[in-house]
Amino acid sequence: MNYQQKSNTSPRRNTETIKYLDNSDNEPTDLFEIRECIGKGNFGDVYKAIELETERVVAVKVVNLEDTDDDIDVLVQEISFLSQLRSRYITNYYQTFVRDVYMWIVMEFCGGGSCADLLKCHKFLNEDTVCYIIRDTLKGLEYLHGQRKVHRDIKAANILLTSTGQVKLADFGVSGQITATHVKKDTFVGTPFWMAPEVIIRRSGYDEKVDIWSLGITTIELVTGSPPYSDHEPMKILFDIPKNPAPILTGDKFGETLKEFVKFCLFKNPKHRPSASTLLKTKFIKGCRRTFSLIPLIQEKNEWNALHRPNLKRPRYSIDDKLYSKSEASLRWSFTTKKAPLINLNEEHNRCIYGLISNNSTRVMGALDSSPESQVLPISEKYPNSSETAITSTSTEPAPVNIPSDEILNGEALHVQEINKSPTAIIHPQKNIEPINYLNDVLVYAFKRVHHRARSADSKLAVNSLAKQFVVFEKDQPGISEALAEEIWLRMVQLRGHKSKF
Amino acid sequence: MAFLFKRNPKTPSELIRTLNEQVIKFDHSNNDKRKLQDEISRYLNSIKIILHGDEDNDPQPDLIAQLAQEVYQTDILYNLILNLSNLEFDSRKDVQTLFSTLLRRQIGNRSPTVDYLISKPKILNLLMKGPEIPNITLITNSILRDCIKLKQLNKILLDDITIWKFFQFAQTGTFENMTDSFQTLNELITTHKKISSQWLLINSKEFIIKINKLIGSNNYVTKRQSIKLLSQLLLTRFNTQFMLIYVNDPENLKLIMILLSDKSKNLQLESFNVFKIFVANPKKSKLISEILIKNRDKLLNFLEKFNPIIDRKDDNLFNDEKEFVVQQINDLPRLIISNNNPNNIVNINNNQQ
Numbered sequence: 001m002n003y004q005q006k007s008n009t010s011p012r013r014n015t016e017t018i019k020y021l022d023n024s025d026n027e028p029t030d031l032f033e034i035r036e037c038i039g040k041g042n043f044g045d046v047y048k049a050i051e052l053e054t055e056r057v058v059a060v061k062v063v064n065l066e067d068t069d070d071d072i073d074v075l076v077q078e079i080s081f082l083s084q085l086r087s088r089y090i091t092n093y094y095q096t097f098v099r100d101v102y103m104w105i106v107m108e109f110c111g112g113g114s115c116a117d118l119l120k121c122h123k124f125l126n127e128d129t130v131c132y133i134i135r136d137t138l139k140g141l142e143y144l145h146g147q148r149k150v151h152r153d154i155k156a157a158n159i160l161l162t163s164t165g166q167v168k169l170a171d172f173g174v175s176g177q178i179t180a181t182h183v184k185k186d187t188f189v190g191t192p193f194w195m196a197p198e199v200i201i202r203r204s205g206y207d208e209k210v211d212i213w214s215l216g217i218t219t220i221e222l223v224t225g226s227p228p229y230s231d232h233e234p235m236k237i238l239f240d241i242p243k244n245p246a247p248i249l250t251g252d253k254f255g256e257t258l259k260e261f262v263k264f265c266l267f268k269n270p271k272h273r274p275s276a277s278t279l280l281k282t283k284f285i286k287g288c289r290r291t292f293s294l295i296p297l298i299q300e301k302n303e304w305n306a307l308h309r310p311n312l313k314r315p316r317y318s319i320d321d322k323l324y325s326k327s328e329a330s331l332r333w334s335f336t337t338k339k340a341p342l343i344n345l346n347e348e349h350n351r352c353i354y355g356l357i358s359n360n361s362t363r364v365m366g367a368l369d370s371s372p373e374s375q376v377l378p379i380s381e382k383y384p385n386s387s388e389t390a391i392t393s394t395s396t397e398p399a400p401v402n403i404p405s406d407e408i409l410n411g412e413a414l415h416v417q418e419i420n421k422s423p424t425a426i427i428h429p430q431k432n433i434e435p436i437n438y439l440n441d442v443l444v445y446a447f448k449r450v451h452h453r454a455r456s457a458d459s460k461l462a463v464n465s466l467a468k469q470f471v472v473f474e475k476d477q478p479g480i481s482e483a484l485a486e487e488i489w490l491r492m493v494q495l496r497g498h499k500s501k502f
Numbered sequence: 503m504a505f506l507f508k509r510n511p512k513t514p515s516e517l518i519r520t521l522n523e524q525v526i527k528f529d530h531s532n533n534d535k536r537k538l539q540d541e542i543s544r545y546l547n548s549i550k551i552i553l554h555g556d557e558d559n560d561p562q563p564d565l566i567a568q569l570a571q572e573v574y575q576t577d578i579l580y581n582l583i584l585n586l587s588n589l590e591f592d593s594r595k596d597v598q599t600l601f602s603t604l605l606r607r608q609i610g611n612r613s614p615t616v617d618y619l620i621s622k623p624k625i626l627n628l629l630m631k632g633p634e635i636p637n638i639t640l641i642t643n644s645i646l647r648d649c650i651k652l653k654q655l656n657k658i659l660l661d662d663i664t665i666w667k668f669f670q671f672a673q674t675g676t677f678e679n680m681t682d683s684f685q686t687l688n689e690l691i692t693t694h695k696k697i698s699s700q701w702l703l704i705n706s707k708e709f710i711i712k713i714n715k716l717i718g719s720n721n722y723v724t725k726r727q728s729i730k731l732l733s734q735l736l737l738t739r740f741n742t743q744f745m746l747i748y749v750n751d752p753e754n755l756k757l758i759m760i761l762l763s764d765k766s767k768n769l770q771l772e773s774f775n776v777f778k779i780f781v782a783n784p785k786k787s788k789l790i791s792e793i794l795i796k797n798r799d800k801l802l803n804f805l806e807k808f809n810p811i812i813d814r815k816d817d818n819l820f821n822d823e824k825e826f827v828v829q830q831i832n833d834l835p836r837l838i839i840s841n842n843n844p845n846n847i848v849n850i851n852n853n854q855q
Contacts, residue, residue: 335756
């Protein structure tokens with residue numbers, strides 16, 4: 001399914017032979033086996049999943065596009081942006097599908113959890129561990145900043161670990177691209193404790209140096225267990241961070257190179273903060289142990305998790321939720337179509353438009369007409385034969401859509417009947433027809449319509465009191481509405497229906 | 503730092519010349535592709551540093567001028583695009599950087615890169631065909647969008663018949679390639695409104711067929727983006743003539759009405775923004791009126807319950823518009839099908855009741 005580039009030396013010569021991967025043809029549920037939900041956010045849920053073809057473990061972000069507050073164009077841009085990043089120090093993007101109103105974003109899976117998960121179990125991490133994590137995070141940042149991207153939300157929770165102990169920067173959900181024409185971002189993104197002063201002040205926008213500040217805060221978080229001011233109100237610290245001097249790491253238990261590293265990151269003036277590449281050359285980072293592995297820490301955490309946090313995350317949406325399920329169809333409009341619309345509609349839509357209404361002996365269906373006053377006929381009774389119910393049109397142009405005959409025979413015509421009694425009715429194409437509430441759905445409904453049509457206040461009043469009377473009568477004599485409705489219907493068929501082969 | 507490695511081109515002009523010589527070598531199969539890629543990556547990286555500086559050096563205008571001058575003397579831009587898929591993943595982005603930086607470069611009020619691209623139409627044409635090659639689509643589209651910002655280039659791109667392929671590009675390939683090509687198409691016809699309004703008018707028939715196809719797509723994202731683009735175009739002041747053509751075709755109204763009753767609130771809202779134009783049109787064609795009249799009661803009923811607003815902010819505007827639409831539909835003549843001849847439509851004037 002991944003695009004395989006032809007190793008042809010002249011890329012242009014063979015463009016026709018390149019096969020496009022047609023996104024819409026793939027049902028992601030056929031390609032991935034969804035396992036447990038591993039996270040949720042405002043955007044939607046994250047699942048662990050297995051790509052069936054390769055048996056690769058992946059993370060799938062499922063974003064509900066119908067519910068999200070974000071502009072769909074912004075999300076689309078984010079994905080283009082993600083697909084242009086490739087580095088072993090970030091969680092890499094694989095592909096995206098659209099299924100129903102959901103977007104499935106398939107990403108690299110990090111089985112070791114996040115550094116915040118490590119802190120929950122281990123409370124704080126020793127300097128060797130922190131050095132290793134920060135070094136690889138810096139490499140991730142160096143890559144991102146080299147691509148002229150700002151992460152904008154660096155914190156332990158967004159530094160992920162693979163099951164083999166590799167460190168990867170994750171969650172680019174709010175990142176932005178710096179362009180030369182618009183160097184400074186002036187949107188308010190990030191998490192308060194980790195936010196750089198200039199992000200909060202927003203006087204002059206900001207650049208990639210905000211990530212360096214957040215990295216300094218993250219370093220404090222990793223060695224102490226929490227970011228500075230973590231016991232304060234998040235909203236109050238928005239005032240404190242720009243006002244107070246930069247946090248410093250003190251105390252004998254921390255090494256001098258570590259303290260120095262934190263100091264470099266936390267210069268309040270962003271111009272004084274070194275770049276990621278420069279920070280990689282600091283004594284603290286250079287002093288990293290060559291052979292170091294996070295695996296024991298991760299395993300310990302996993303065991304601790306099994307004891308203390310056995311509950312799986314419950315997703316916000318069910319993976320099987322669909323807006324366009326087959327059980328419903330939407331409103332049918334009446335189009336006296338001479339030809340099919342230009343587009344290829346899906347079958348559900350086809351059934352919606354080309355209802356089975358007839359008012360003329362020669363025209364069976366296909367061509368529509370249904371003002372509420374017009375006749376409706378249960379075609380199935382008179383046209384049990386599919387050849388007869390096939391679409392015929394009075395015009396010479398081809399009939400629009402072939403409706404499978406079994407649908408017509410299975411009481412579908414009765415739905416039509418229902419619809420035309422109430423023009424906005426939703427069609428329920430299930431086999432068993434729900435009983436009609438004759439008082440509400442027919443009589444009171446009809447009165448409402450008449451009320452709506454009444455021009456003068458007097459007429460409206462009269463209609464109103466008549467309707468009220470019927471409610472009273474039905475209570476008194478249950479079934480009276482049904483009988484009356486049927487009689488009216490039969491009489492109308494008698495008077496108006498004889499022309500139409502009823 | 504830029505010129506540390508051995509056998510290195512000394513000046514920006516040499517750099518461009520050497521790069522140009524290397525890039526065309528992809529055409530001859532005997533070369534070690536990997537080695538060539540590495541070499542080209544280094545050159546492109548050096549170019550990037552000349553253009554944008556690095557940590558220790560700010561970009562120097564005279565070096566940039568030399569570099570640009572050499573670019574205009576050669577076919578380097580064309581050759582880079584032609585061989586884009588042969589370059590390393592990150593080098594392709596450096597090509598994009600080279601383009602966008604050169605495009606922004608101005609001398610007085612002249613833009614030498616624009617003049618150059620106008621004199622070499624094969625470059626823009628090649629860029630328009632970029633989405634035919636999946637792994638360079640995002641790069642060529644991004645360069646195209648930089649070109650679109652410049653009016654003269656936008657005009658040339660609109661007149662390139664490859665533009666019609668973008669409706670196909672917007673429906674095929676990976677998600678990011680589809681949506682990115684759609685974005686390019688969108689910017690092609692919305693950025694410089696005067697130019698695009700002429701184009702839309704001349705090409706209205708074909709455009710409407712193509713955009714309707716996108717709106718009818720099975721892909722929810724394609725549907726939403728294309729209906730949004732359509733409503734944006736119709737409501738642009740410069741596009742009035744195009745709008746009048748659009749709202750007089752009953753097929754368009756049918757499509758929009760179907761979408762109006764879609765299950766997606768977002769699609770409903772977007773299609774309402776188009777539907778209201780049909781209704782508001784004071785000179786509705788006979789066929790349009792007929793459809794509205796036939797569906798008068800269904801529409802009134804539907805609109806009564808119609809409330810797709812998710813974002814509270816637009817509530818007032820939406821409610822006003824809805825009220826207006828309801829009023830207009832309410833005022834439509836009612837129709838009754840005659841018993842004997844169903845083609846005989848009798849209008850009953852409301853006032854006579």
